Amino acid sequence: MMPALADIYGRGFFAEWGKDHARYVRSAEIIVDILHDAFQPKRLVDLGAGCGVYTHLFKQKGSDVVAVDGVIPPPEFSYPFDVQVRDLTIPFKNPWGPFDLALCLEVAEHIPEEFSGVFLDNILQFSDRLILSAAQPNQEGHHHVNMRPKRYWVAQLAAKGFAYNRPATGKLLTALTAARPPYMWMIEQISVYEKSRAGRKDKLPFSVSSSGTP
Numbered sequence: 505m506m507p508a509l510a511d512i513y514g515r516g517f518f519a520e521w522g523k524d525h526a527r528y529v530r531s532a533e534i535i536v537d538i539l540h541d542a543f544q545p546k547r548l549v550d551l552g553a554g555c556g557v558y559t560h561l562f563k564q565k566g567s568d569v570v571a572v573d574g575v576i577p578p579p580e581f582s583y584p585f586d587v588q589v590r591d592l593t594i595p596f597k598n599p600w601g602p603f604d605l606a607l608c609l610e611v612a613e614h615i616p617e618e619f620s621g622v623f624l625d626n627i628l629q630f631s632d633r634l635i636l637s638a639a640q641p642n643q644e645g646h647h648h649v650n651m652r653p654k655r656y657w658v659a660q661l662a663a664k665g666f667a668y669n670r671p672a673t674g675k676l677l678t679a680l681t682a683a684r685p686p687y688m689w690m691i692e693q694i695s696v697y698e699k700s701r702a703g704r705k706d707k708l709p710f711s712v713s714s715s716g717t718p
Contacts, residue, residue: 509574509591515581517646522555522581529557531685535609535694536561538679539635542672545605549630552592552611556583570600590626593619598629606631610690612638612657613648620650624664632699634666640693654693665700672696 521528536558545567550559553571560583562569572588590596593615608627615623628634638657639648658668673696680691 513575513577515578518555518577518581521646522577523557523583524581527686528690531687531690532557533561534683534685535680535691536565538676538683539605539607540565540567542676542679543605543633545603547601547603548605548607549600549603551606551608551627551630552614553585553587555581556585556587558607558609559583559585570603592623592626595622596626600630603631604633606634608634609637609694610639612636613643613650613652614646615650617650620660624660628661628664628666634661634697636661636695636697637690637693639689643689654695657695661697666697667700669696669698672698 523529540562545562547568548562548570550556550562550569550571553559553573555577556571559569559571563585569585570588571585572590572592574589574591576587576589588600592611606627612620612623627636636657638650638652638654640653661668673694676694676696677691680694681688685691
């Protein structure tokens with residue numbers, strides 16, 4: 505399990521990355537607009553919800569959202585939303601049923617590598633479609649302890665039966681780049697993964713097979 509989550513993600517973190525951070529919020533608004541247009545999720549799970557910005561924005565568009573995070577943010581820095589407290593490095597069950605879309609943006613780099621397997625098992629239990637982004641190498645930030653190139657996550661997810669959808673990812677990135685959010689780094693690694701169908705040989709980029717073997 506992650507030690508002292510409330511200390512790592514305390515008031516200082518949320519004061520910086522909370523609802524009053526205008527460039528962060530505006531970037532999230534652009535991301536939500538494009539994701540919602542692309543997928544129209546009726547039910548969405550926001551994994552690593554932070555201050556609740558994505559939960560709040562998707563709810564405004566009519567989605568039923570469950571927000572999961574390891575800590576409850578201070579109310580003065582967050583949107584009004586209910587947080588289901590779960591440590592993503594400890595196995596837990598999904599009591600909320602299936603979702604149209606699982607969202608996990610800029611969370612994976614905060615998870616120490618030794619917990620990556622449990623982390624992925626946790627986030628993959630909610631939906632057959634996952635939208636994931638994670639900081640790449642040298643993208644420094646608060647408690648960035650597992651910065652990896654996209655090919656790492658493609659391989660890890662392929663080994664767990666989720667294939668990288670290159671066409672869908674490309675369409676998203678084209679739209680997101682054209683929208684020019686204030687923080688371009690928030691869109692650079694957004695990727696679409698879908699549960700592989702039985703008997704299907706998914707073609708994956710980066711010389712990664714659907715078994716996850718390079």
